[in-house]
Amino acid sequence: MKPDNRIAPSILACNLARLAEECSAAIRAGGDLIHFDVMDNRFVPNLSFGAPLLKSLREDGFDGYVDVHLMTYEADGLIESFVEAGANSITIHYEATPHVHRSLNRIRELGCDVGLAVNISTPLDFLPYLKDRLDMLLVMTINPGFGGQALIPAALPKIEMARSLFEADRLSTHIQVDGGVKLSNIRTIADAGADTFVVGSDFFSADDYAERVAQFRAQLA
Numbered sequence: 001m002k003p004d005n006r007i008a009p010s011i012l013a014c015n016l017a018r019l020a021e022e023c024s025a026a027i028r029a030g031g032d033l034i035h036f037d038v039m040d041n042r043f044v045p046n047l048s049f050g051a052p053l054l055k056s057l058r059e060d061g062f063d064g065y066v067d068v069h070l071m072t073y074e075a076d077g078l079i080e081s082f083v084e085a086g087a088n089s090i091t092i093h094y095e096a097t098p099h100v101h102r103s104l105n106r107i108r109e110l111g112c113d114v115g116l117a118v119n120i121s122t123p124l125d126f127l128p129y130l131k132d133r134l135d136m137l138l139v140m141t142i143n144p145g146f147g148g149q150a151l152i153p154a155a156l157p158k159i160e161m162a163r164s165l166f167e168a169d170r171l172s173t174h175i176q177v178d179g180g181v182k183l184s185n186i187r188t189i190a191d192a193g194a195d196t197f198v199v200g201s202d203f204f205s206a207d208d209y210a211e212r213v214a215q216f217r218a219q220l221a
Helices: 016-028 051-059 076-085 100-109 127-133 153-168 186-192 209-220
Strands: 006-009 034-039 066-071 089-093 113-118 136-140 174-178 196-199
Touching: 006 209, 016 034, 016 051, 016 209, 051 066, 051 076, 066 076, 066 113, 076 089, 076 100, 089 100, 089 136, 100 113, 100 127, 113 127, 127 153, 136 153, 153 174, 153 186, 186 196, 186 209
Parallel strands: 006 196, 034 066, 066 089, 089 113, 113 136, 136 174, 174 196
Antiparallel strands: 006 034
């Protein structure tokens, strides 16, 4: 059974000088969770946020759900620090972690929801062996590393395949998409089987966040 749709504003596109204010405003406007992109300038060609920023966000009073997306090599060494900083969910990349099963189990042991991300060119051959470990599969719809990119349509059949595999075992695992999600394509992505939508520039560029969330939900209705 496909889970309910969720809107996940990404801090990569917000005003970082007002991070707690922006995250709180996004949740008040109807966002379901905050997407926290972590990049190491090795696995992806960019460098972004570490656990201290998440810790500061929590200390500044933000108590909403935070989904940490580790676009990094050597994710095992980062998991515990992000859990301690206040992550609710941690997603690692299949391509970046040599012992994926062990890493997923470690996230669960530390009390976080478990996510696994897969890049555009990575087939889903691994999924039958790992799907019972997951709360969420993140299907990248761009090449990771930068915001503001256009969605790559080749990702849509992968979303359909993943949803079919989960439904065959009656799993209500979330399927998240990250990259190029806009008002003009969110319905198409949902029809492919996704239920959690990372929205960056098309969300935080809006003058009225609540109105933008309402527009997304109208497309999904």
